Amino acid sequence: MAQVTLDNVRKVYPNGFEAVKPASYNIADGEFVVLVGPSGCGKSTMLRMIAGLEDISDGALKIGDRQVNKVDPADRDIAMVFQNYALYPHMTVRKNIGYGLKNRKIDKSTIEAKVQEAATMLNLTEYLDRKPSQLSGGQRQRVAMGRAIVRDPSLFLFDEPLSNLDAKLRNQMRIEIKALQRRLGVTSIYVTHDQIEAMTMADRIIVMNGGIIEQIGTPAEVYHSPASTFVASFMGAPPMNLLEGRVDGGMIRVGDTVVGNTTLAVTGPVTVGIRPEDLEPSVGGQLRIDVSIIEELGAHRLVHGHIAGQALTMQIGKDTAIGDGPIPVAIKNNAVSLFDHQTGNRL
């Protein structure tokens, strides 16, 4: 088990493209960290640098107390689970799981015992003699997990391991992976572009955008105090409402409506962020929202409307009745985030 430390780690591809801008952070021993961000933001590049599959252009990477910049992937004491499982198609499940151990010249009986143990943990015992082509997607993913587990690594790396599974299986595997990680207590870095996976699995989330780390924090921090408008709009479905507003003498206004007040020493234009679920219809509400569409989602409903000419979404309970046209809406306490009008950074 180990902590991971990045010190100004940067990646420039041979074609000159800087996929990861200098990044520094620390992952504690046993922590489950999720790297999340839109496609092409450099998540995989970051993970692959930690795995050793991609050279680190600049900076220092430590796993445990050892600087591993130049260490071969096989010697970094890591295990990786790939998006497409990357199982060896010609080997049985047993051989797939044991292959890494065999290469470490571990004796046969020990390998067999470890494979059995991993297979039991993952409910794979009855499939040990099958080839990967004879397994379902979820089972293949489990084999890939097994291959990672048997090596007793000090660090697990996952690159979108669930994105090839259907929604139901994904939910199930998500819980299984998280539970397994808890049980084994192995430090893990998990890449995904699915913010639900990030929210549910992570101890801490690293949100990336365009090669830059936008925010590092617990799921609650990232969700409730997004560090930038990018994080605000990326995390959460539906995303946070971002409205053009201004601050005058501590009063936050959107159009002519006062949506709250602030103790921050700002005046002038700002971006106002409000989560859809922090809005609720209320007779005494200070906002007037012009409702245009109501989306029925079963457990709740999404109300799309306008305030001061800007689009806004509100999430309401399935039993809350609502009419068309302008309705009064209240904002929950402390639910307003302010962002710099230009840079998008949290104020």
Added chain:
Amino acid sequence: MKRIKLETILDHTVLIIGSLIMILPIVMLLQMASTPDIETIKNGPGLVFGDQIPVNFEKAMFQADGFSGANTGVRMLYNSMILGFGFAFGKIIVGMMAAYAIVYFRLPFATMAFWIIFTTLLLPLEVRILPSYEIVQKLGMLNTYQGLIIPLIASATATFFFRQFFRSVPEELVEAARIDGAGPIKFFIDILVPLSRTMIAAMFIIMFVYGWNQYLWPTMITTEEDMFTLVRGIKQITQSIDNTNVPEYGRANLLAIIAILPPVLIVIFFQSWFVKGLTESDK
């Protein structure tokens, strides 16, 4: 009653006619191999099968017609086998290794190296046969198996096919193997070779038949009778027609049949692999 489609009848007619055309020469061979040579001379190829097969087989396999008595059918069969297998294995091994180097290692000029190898497809053996002969001769490899096989062992075809195949192997598999601690040699032997087995089977068929059917090259490289190959030996028998009273058609034809058999067996044997490889979707 199940109605047979016109289309099916048409398909089968074409196929049956095709196979008849393919089989006819072989039936002719059999017929002449079973008929006494005198009758073949008098009547030409006929429709009646004779009883001479055992006699001709005996002559074809165990009788030599050179000075040294070394070029019996058995000996020539043996030589051909060595040539065929040597060609097939050699070309597959060299081709795979070349493709491995080109695809998986960041060699300088790898792409150029590949295209240079590729252009040699435009230069078949016949074009460069004199320099090739000279080199073999200077190396003192005339009348040896090495001389027969090694100069032709580099194969642009095999390199090309293996390159295409290796490029289709998912990158993640390579990376998984790296993390699993498989070095370049282990990866090649443990992963790439087993994955390529259908490709190897296909190459084996092609290269074995290619080697087996070589005529010009063995004729140049081997002058000693104990090095003759079957394909060349058949020619030898028909050439000695001048000297004998009766040309030994039966013997030559029987030898031709024997010469057909190994490639046919190879194809049949590897075909099942081939089909299995195509239908069993591994990747």
